């Protein structure tokens with residue numbers, strides 16, 4: 249099981265991002281963790297090995313990534329997966345038939361699809377609630393509730409959950425609090441310190457940061473959950489290849505350099521949009537006009553580069569999307585390059601229309617992932633795309 253090196257704990261975030269979980273390679277002293285392209289490991293004698301038997305169970309490149317992200321999240325154990333959705337699927341296997349889950353109504357489209365189209369068929373029940381309201385979470389809890397799943401800030405409506413309150417509700421209910429921390433990254437938000445039992449990531453996004461792999465991660469600071477997650481990781485087998493782990497690990501080395509720039513660009517672009525298009529139409533937790541700005545300041549140390557804008561209609565959204573030049577029209581987020589998307593038809597295409605309407609996800613909504621380019625170019629791009637609206 250991939251447990252962190254205790255010696256990595258005392259360093260600052262940037263030092264941890266670069267070094268945590270890694271040791272020079274023993275054969276030649278290579279400073280970079282090698283990509284261990286192997287499926288199996290030679291055993292010294294029957295029943296004697298170096299701790300590695302078969303690569304679904306353990307791979308040294310994967311372990312370096314698992315330790316690194318576990319430390320960044322303030323956890324003790326990390327588990328890497330082939331995708332964020334693979335991480336989610338594996339967490340859900342902690343449940344059994346008869347269990348109940350309280351889930352945020354505005355979670356990632358793929359999380360909703362997994363629940364709605366697959367997990368519901370296994371005798372697990374789900375109640376979707378607006379997790380902005382802690383009372384709503386607590387009211388949905390029953391004696392069968394085993395897990396509370398929240399995403400904060402949410403994709404794409406940038407709604408926040410009070411993690412401390414959610415943690416208290418989970419403890420009182422004897423349920424696990426799982427937080428999808430993909431949007432904030434551990435640089436801006438550390439859910440384990442606020443009461444979460446498991447943190448989940450799509451490493452595809454900010455952790456990798458360069459849009460060149462798909463991956464997921466689960467971190468915990470509970471030994472009992474670590475034992476179960478390790479069992480499920482090996483048993484379900486949704487593990488990432490070593491090359492993808494290497495790329496994610498290369499990405500986390502600059503997380504502390506990239507996130508402040510995403511944040512700086514996000515704030516500047518949100519402020520420009522609010523002035524050009526109206527405060528009420530720009531959804532960014534860093535804007536004072538965001539209804540949960542105070543909570544954002546309390547539980548996050550920055551707001552990142554994700555902004556949603558209500559253009560008012562699908563035609564207006566298309567007007568903007570078709571004209572963007574620096575921002576590329578694409579799904580995904582969190583990379584160094586700026587992306588723009590239409591959540592209703594892209595990331596949330598699998599969410600039924602009535603569910604979208606209920607949560608306020610309209611056809612006029614566009615979502616921006618501000619990269620780390622020069623902000624003047626990002627604003628000039630939006631200026632020319634909004635012209636005529």
Ligand SMILES: *Cc1c(COP(=O)(O)O)cnc(C)c1O
Nearest residue numbers: 331332333356403430450452463
């Ligand atoms: C992308 C994403 C996921 C799913 O991750 P994949 O790596 O695409 O499988 C889950 N949650 C959030 C918030 C995401 O943005």
